[in-house]
Amino acid sequence: MLFTSPIFPIFLLLVLLASRLPLRWDLRKAMLLAASLVFYGVWNPPYTLLLLASTVVDYALGRAMGRTEAPGKRKLLLVLSLVSNLGMLGWFKYAGFLSQAFLDGAALLGWHPQLQPFHVLLPVGISFYTFQTLSYTIDVYRREIPPTRSFLDFALFVTFFPQLVAGPIVRASEFLPQLQDARRANAAQVSWAFVLFSVGLFKKMFLADGLFAQVVTAVYEPGMNLSPWDAWVGTISFAGQIYCDFSGYSDMAIACALALGFILPDNFRAPYGALGFSDFWRRWHISLSTWLRDYLYIPLGGNRKGAWRTRFNLMMTMLLGGLWHGASWNFLLWGALHGGYLGAERVAGRLAGNYQPGRLARPALVALTLFLVLLAWVPFRAQGLESTLDVWAGMFGLSSTPFDVRLSRWQLATAGGAAVALFGVHQLLRKTSLEALSARAGWLLTAIATALALFFALTSGGQSAEFIYFQF
Secondary structure (H helix, E strand, O other): OOOOOOOHHHHHHHHHHHHOOOOOHHHHHHHHHHHHHHHHHOOOOHHHHHHHHHHHHHHHHHHHHHOOOOHHHHHHHHHHHHHHHHHHHHHHHHHHHHHHHHHHHHHHOOOOOOOOOOOOOOOOOHHHHHHHHHHHHHHHHOOOOOOOOOHHHHHHHHHOHHHOOOOOOOOHHHHHHHHOOOOOOOHHHHHHHHHHHHHHHHHHHHHHHHHHHHHHHHHOOOOOOOOHHHHHHHHHHHHHHHHHHHHHHHHHHHHHHHHOOOOOOOOOOOHHHOOOHHHHHOOOOHHHHHHHHHHHHHHHOOOOOOHHHHHHHHHHHHHHHHHHHOOOHHHHHHHHHHHHHHHHHHHHHHHHOOOOOOOOHHHHHHHHHHHHHHHHHHHHHOOOHHHHHHHHHHHOOOOOOOOOOOOOHHHHHHHHHHHHHHHHHHHHOOOOOHHHHHHHHOHHHHHHHHHHHHHHHHOOOOOOOOOHHHHO
8 A cells, every 4th residue: 555545645544543443552552563464465365375375484484583591502492583574575676687597697607598587576575574573583593682472563664554665674573562562653753743744745746757857767767878967867767766666655654653653763964965875875775774784884894804804894795785676786786885985984084094084075065965966876777787888978978869858848847856855855854853944944834834745745746656675
């Protein structure tokens, strides 16, 4: 079920009403679990069984870890969790990619087996809920949290509908304690949830789907010869589209949870205002970047084993982060670019010593960060490596028709102007938050801005599409 679908407001209203019933807390949690399974099952009912299987396996493994002190047995239980979760994720997400890579490699050697690559329907949200359950078993193994005794609590942690299919990736240490006592949102939480949901809806429907999507689709059509105007406006439009689409989803997810009395972590903090790439990843998809840091980068050795090993660990983390997004060479290239950026930033930091950028250097470094992030968005969006090279060629005036502008003046002005305005807003919000900005503006200005956001979202006329991160 999409947050933007006509049936979702009815679903949410029913859930909110049920959450206010004078029932025991365990019964209300059971109703939330049932609603979450319905929310997920509307898309593809059989895959709900896959979600439940993952839940049962990791709950049982966590409980088993809690009953033993033997290091070998605990490690075996962790390995079982890793194999079951990553095996399931690998089959559904990477079987097609690996089988196609095998056939391509065989063709290069002159062997043409009569085989077809696998085509497996990817379950919505599998990348998110597998990482979520994995973080639980790893934390239990590390003794950072105790295994939960309540299957109901664990199942609700895994399936909680606001963040089930596209995050934020929530840690058990953040969510399970919230299930101990009965929760009902107060008036201030419900009010802010409405504001935040309206902002998210505006980002998704008016900006991502209304202003940016058509321009991005036109520019990223394979085989296009692009002028610099087309390539740059298309790419900054995609930067706007993916941010507004994904952060809009996160806003709505956090808002739905808040309306039920639950707190989910922030997932974006003005990423296009970042000063450097470490700063960018502290602001973009925060729940994923911190997951990769805590469960991959640090276990690989982090920055504790010398400069070369640090750069290797950064590259491996970002390559696997790229593969998490999708099984393609383009996502690997995107991850490699960000791994290279982070490694180069480390080298530059060592050479610069204690240098602190001044008033002129600071905006220049922010602009350089944004420029390189935009270059990396090209393989993330392009349909294949050839299309990636075509867009890059267009950006630097190297296409065969560098002066043939395909986008209309209206598209150049609206999409390009909106993206540039978005980048400017991120500069202003670097050291603050939307909630703090609302508090300074006062309730009247907040109410007016919310009403305008909701109006533009509902009257945008754009073709509403699935959230981009549903495919990951």
